[in-house]
Amino acid sequence: MDQAQKQALQVTKEIVVKFIEVGRISPNNCHEFFSQIYHEVLRTIVSGQESESGSLESEEKSE
Structure with a gap:
């Protein structure tokens, strides 16, 4: 498991x-939502890392 997966x-x-605390989902059905939330969080983390590396590359090119 890589760092992004652990963070996600x-x-x-x-x-x-x-x-669960605020009552939006119950402990009985959290398995229905966990995977969807995980994949969305992972996608966000990975796209954020790609954006950071892309901005670093463009800064290096402009120098």
Whole structure:
């Protein structure tokens, strides 16, 4: 499991726990939402890392 996956898993756990606390989902059906939330968080992390590396490359080219 790479760093992005570990980050996504941790964030997803926190989100699901918070949703359970506020009553948006129940512990009985959290498995229905966990995968969807995880994949969205992972996609966001990976696209953010790609954006950072792309901006670093463009800064290096402009120098």
